[in-house]
Amino acid sequence: MDSQLSNDEIRRYSRHLIMPEVGLQGQQKLKNASVLLIGAGGLGSPLGLYLAAAGIGKLGLVDFDVVDESNLQRQIIHGTSTLGQPKHASAKARIHDLNPFVEVETYNTALSSDNALDILRPYDIVIDGTDNFPTRYLVNDACVLLNKPNVYGSIFRFEGQASVFAVKEGPCYRCLYPEPPPPGLVPSCAEGGVFGVLPGIIGTIQATEAIKLIIGAGAPLIGRLLLFDALDMRFRELKLRKNPNCPVCGSHPTVTKLIDYQQFCGIAPTSDGLTDEERITPRQLAGVMGAPGTHPFLLDVREPHEWEIVHLNEATLVPLNTLAGHFDELPREQEIVVYCKGGTRSAKAIDLLKNAGFHRIKNLEGGITRWATDVDPSLPTY
Amino acid sequence: MATRISIPTALRQYAGNNSSVSIEAPTVGAALKTLTAQYPDLGKHLFADDKLRSFVNVYVNDDDIRYLDGETTPLTERDEISIIPAIAGGNAKD
Numbered sequence A: 001m002d003s004q005l006s007n008d009e010i011r012r013y014s015r016h017l018i019m020p021e022v023g024l025q026g027q028q029k030l031k032n033a034s035v036l037l038i039g040a041g042g043l044g045s046p047l048g049l050y051l052a053a054a055g056i057g058k059l060g061l062v063d064f065d066v067v068d069e070s071n072l073q074r075q076i077i078h079g080t081s082t083l084g085q086p087k088h089a090s091a092k093a094r095i096h097d098l099n100p101f102v103e104v105e106t107y108n109t110a111l112s113s114d115n116a117l118d119i120l121r122p123y124d125i126v127i128d129g130t131d132n133f134p135t136r137y138l139v140n141d142a143c144v145l146l147n148k149p150n151v152y153g154s155i156f157r158f159e160g161q162a163s164v165f166a167v168k169e170g171p172c173y174r175c176l177y178p179e180p181p182p183p184g185l186v187p188s189c190a191e192g193g194v195f196g197v198l199p200g201i202i203g204t205i206q207a208t209e210a211i212k213l214i215i216g217a218g219a220p221l222i223g224r225l226l227l228f229d230a231l232d233m234r235f236r237e238l239k240l241r242k243n244p245n246c247p248v249c250g251s252h253p254t255v256t257k258l259i260d261y262q263q264f265c266g267i268a269p270t271s272d273g274l275t276d277e278e279r280i281t282p283r284q285l286a287g288v289m290g291a292p293g294t295h296p297f298l299l300d301v302r303e304p305h306e307w308e309i310v311h312l313n314e315a316t317l318v319p320l321n322t323l324a325g326h327f328d329e330l331p332r333e334q335e336i337v338v339y340c341k342g343g344t345r346s347a348k349a350i351d352l353l354k355n356a357g358f359h360r361i362k363n364l365e366g367g368i369t370r371w372a373t374d375v376d377p378s379l380p381t382y
Numbered sequence B: 001m002a003t004r005i006s007i008p009t010a011l012r013q014y015a016g017n018n019s020s021v022s023i024e025a026p027t028v029g030a031a032l033k034t035l036t037a038q039y040p041d042l043g044k045h046l047f048a049d050d051k052l053r054s055f056v057n058v059y060v061n062d063d064d065i066r067y068l069d070g071e072t073t074p075l076t077e078r079d080e081i082s083i084i085p086a087i088a089g090g091n092a093k094d
Helices: A007-012 A023-031 A044-054 A087-098 A116-120 A133-146 A198-215 A282-290 A304-309 A320-329 A344-355 A367-374 B028-038 B040-046
Strands: A034-038 A058-062 A103-107 A125-128 A150-156 A159-165 A224-229 A234-239 A297-300 A315-317 A336-339 A361-364 B003-006 B020-023 B056-060 B080-085
Touching: A023 A198, A034 A044, A044 A058, A044 A087, A044 A198, A058 A087, A087 A103, A116 A133, A125 A133, A125 A198, A133 A150, A133 A159, A150 A198, A159 A198, A198 A224, A224 B080, A234 B080, A282 A367, A320 A344, A336 A344, A336 A367, A344 A361, A361 A367, B003 B028, B020 B028, B028 B040, B028 B056, B028 B080
Parallel strands: A034 A058, A034 A125, A058 A103, A125 A150, A297 A315, A297 A336, A336 A361, B003 B080
Antiparallel strands: A150 A159, A159 A224, A224 A234, B003 B020, B056 B080
């Protein structure tokens, strides 16, 4: 149902209206358009703000996370005053402050194979601002099945990628990457970090492409992969082709409904392969360290710059990716407690140590982050 | 003249922290073999059972080698190889 612009809206959008490429017609199209944002985080922040400012009629926000202090280095749709609030609610309030003419629908849920088609169906365009491979493949496949354009963006440290997957005309994410990396082979942003401005740049490119698709202006980023490197300050463009044998958008698709994406990405639910004897909680460790007698050898497998932020007394630093070269320096008779930031890298380290013949090893559950929460709140968390 | 291979951020730690490495080789496959002989840890991330991993794309200039001649794609001195792995940025928990 088309609705006309009010006089207030005409005043608000005047800088669009006086450009022939947008004009009254284009602005009307924006008002009648609906866009779904998957994720209200780093990419979702500039996306939500610019799409709202541009006058998109309806924005959907899918996010079940809450605003954390460590988000505010880049997630500019949220603020210090909304710490602890659900991100969808924080983002909705900010969007309404920026532009009360935008209708905002929120979904306080993790997108899954069970709900994705129903959530995506009412929207014209889907924007992928997710932070993990299972959701990325889920969004891609759902968009192909529903024949909706998927405006893609992804970031790591100082590098970003963007493209538009619109399968009538071009390739999809699976044409680019048929299969996800096995877990652990590509570092996450929490391990690798992310330059705060980067999602601002990539998210703004995604917003640009969404607006262009709606008003039908310019050359869309279909069949092209835009690469951005903030350190070199270089944009590059690679050709993307539709894979005729693509399992989801090819001529003989083998994926015709949504699958189990956790399994597809090789993520086993909550299993780190450790036995109960190989785990120790921060409180248990604090008890042992506070008692007289021989203390366990504390092995920190994070990176040196993380060690500089915070580390445990008596600990020894050997980053996970150099561990294999330092087995000789570790005690074989003494108990070893391995820790990292959250407990994932240390679990991998334990795997390596076991294969190297170490027996008395324990993983500090929840890492130094949980130590700071449960044992020593004076320590910084990051 | 050597061909420049640009190394993505995510894999630089396995390539002596270099953002690019120059290698003299007649084909893409030969260039990658020389590169991974120089940096064996990088090899594990690029290849599995001697095959290029499916989440790692290799481009010569702006073309995916899957649509050229794969690893036998010949190189000329002005060509640039890019290794582009899948990335999934955001706030995943450690």
